[in-house]
Amino acid sequence: MAFKVGLLGLGTVGTGTAQILLDPAGRHPLLKELEIHRVGVRSPDKPRAVQFPEGVLTADLEAIVSDREIEIVVELIGGLEPARSLILQAIAHGKHVVTANKAVIARHGAEIFTAANEKGVYVMLEASVGGGIPVIQPLKQSLGANRIQSVTGIVNGTTNYILTRMQREGADFGEVLADAQQLGYAEADPTADVDGLDAADKIAILASLAFGGRIDRDRVYAEGIRKVSAADISYAEKLGFTIKLLAIAKRERQNPEHSEDRLQLRVHPTLVPKTHPLASIDGVYNAIFIEGDPIGQVMFYGPGAGAGPTASAVVADLLNVAAVLKTETEPIPHPLIGCSHQHYCSIASMEEVVTRFYVRLLTEDQPGVIGQLGTCFGNHGVSLESVVQTGMRDRLAEIVLVTHDVREGNFNSALADIQTMSAISTIPSLLRVL
């Protein structure tokens, strides 16, 4: 007996998913028991890369989520609506759901999982983070013995592609973005990618799994790569760093005043030491680096997007659900597949985050400026690791400095003071260091 699947959306990932399901030879044997029953698309008459029997394609998406024969609904429309409503309707009709939609899970996950738990169905989301890279299932399962300390990811292929090309070509952000748009590596409206919003959705999802609680997506700090310049990439390189857009979720040591650990949740361009495994992840590839006790450090690397890889993750979820349907006799939440978080994780404000900083300043070319900077940082408890006058730019002296670990709030007050110093012209760059 085959498990009937309803597919919502037949774009690149939907097509990739259908191609796997229609050609199961040489893949997992359980795939032969999955059958595409109906496919919802906007224009059923449009020519398609995959052929379905008469009547499988339909424009009536609501008919799919309520179809009595369908057991699993695969949502590959993307965006918040109508994806959210269709997922909720599918759940209400007792369907299991597989989705690649990070935005809807990051923003409406609480509502969706509450509904799913009430109905005793599963919502699977391997494809929502890291394309084909298995990371959701390992976090639910293979790493279950660990207390996770941090999850650090390069989870947006577009920005990693842009930063890699900026580094290799010494080019500035604007020109590489324009070229990436032309080549199809960046969208016409690149906001979600280059401003870090997509990465923020993804780290919210990873943090929820790693730390076992719900995440308020609005509390995730997101800073994109628009301000990263060729000059900073070059200075970072000389200092032994590569600049990457990192998505970071980190458990803070428990504060005696708080009953519970707090999380840091932040997306920003970051100077990554070249010896770190994440420093060499280039182009559209993604990687997720996880630290836990007792495992230490593990990293998952692979293609972060694309039809084939993302479809691979969608079908992995389908296999998981099919295996559950085959072996369970009653729909109780499977302890390694279902989601049972009820509470929201406590999230630290950026002011409280402790990190190192890289700063580039343009100052009057007069003696004593470095001394003044050092004194002012020192007054705010910021200690400096290195200060280098790199040369002259626009008739101003250019100074690049890297701090030791400092509470971001302290650093900001130091910076506010420095901005009032008469010798300081501008502070073109301010980046965090891993």
Add this chain to the structure above:
Amino acid sequence: MAFKVGLLGLGTVGTGTAQILLDPAGRHPLLKELEIHRVGVRSPDKPRAVQFPEGVLTADLEAIVSDREIEIVVELIGGLEPARSLILQAIAHGKHVVTANKAVIARHGAEIFTAANEKGVYVMLEASVGGGIPVIQPLKQSLGANRIQSVTGIVNGTTNYILTRMQREGADFGEVLADAQQLGYAEADPTADVDGLDAADKIAILASLAFGGRIDRDRVYAEGIRKVSAADISYAEKLGFTIKLLAIAKRERQNPEHSEDRLQLRVHPTLVPKTHPLASIDGVYNAIFIEGDPIGQVMFYGPGAGAGPTASAVVADLLNVAAVLKTETEPIPHPLIGCSHQHYCSIASMEEVVTRFYVRLLTEDQPGVIGQLGTCFGNHGVSLESVVQTGMRDRLAEIVLVTHDVREGNFNSALADIQTMSAISTIPSLLRVL
């Protein structure tokens, strides 16, 4: 109701496993339902890093595998016997088995899984390959949508540590091995590691999962790192390669004469292009690089050994079995956890493998030698990518050459001819290129 676990062995991994089970806070909630019922050790009275209630420690291992209350037996003794017999006895008594023992699975897997399938129990082995790195479960599950084309791993930490130090220090094998033994990174008898036997066990296991068939361990070609010299590491570096001990399992394009794909299965020191993700895996870290359709390339990276990481994998398997026990009502083989391979994979002989070669030769310093070499290789259909006379060594001219892809049989006949050439003194090195 807790699931009762019997532990065989309380060495470093056994101790690490017990420490996780005895301290479940902040880890997967299902861990609280696992209880260490009995622990089998050679000397129950020896002082231990973990304390158990009176009567838990016993020297009677057979009493554990037949204990009526125990549902899961964890075998952490290592080696072939008595591990094999104890595993088979545990299965015969209807226990699920979790093991970190690559040797026993690689050599007696067929017998063990046949027995397990007959009894309807699971044998789990995440810890047998790659220490804490999740790779067994992803192969069974997350990558199930794919046709796997190749699995290439750095799966032995000792040899990777030795090669990394040889590279950094320009040192020769012997001195680094001696130092590694002193530091505890290599065993007093390093044979299993440095001769590639441990890696061969592991690639046999990975291949079985990746290609869905049983593997005759004796057909895995294993060549260790004893002959890798500082000179070769340095030449490889100049040519843009890093030398790694790779374990390779690769599906060969189907031959029209054969009804089934054949596998290459081989362990040998390999020149890895520096741009390849495996080239930067250093020290005791392991990584497994997998190519599949449609996912493309993914890599799993992490600590390949050690108490904490290996215990993390053992406990991940315990969680998997506990989840099955909690949700299944009858013991049918779970399609993503159980093993149902019956047939043996067909394995290509090394003569048939197509690869590139790196060769270092010492020749008389006379004109025309490179021409003679080129002609001889050409006669056997071996085309050369680069030939460099690197200088003089022991009053002989040293020549380093790299071939294009060639059938290993053809290459060997060319080499046999070359060895008869009067100008050729010796061929100190012969390595394959990824």
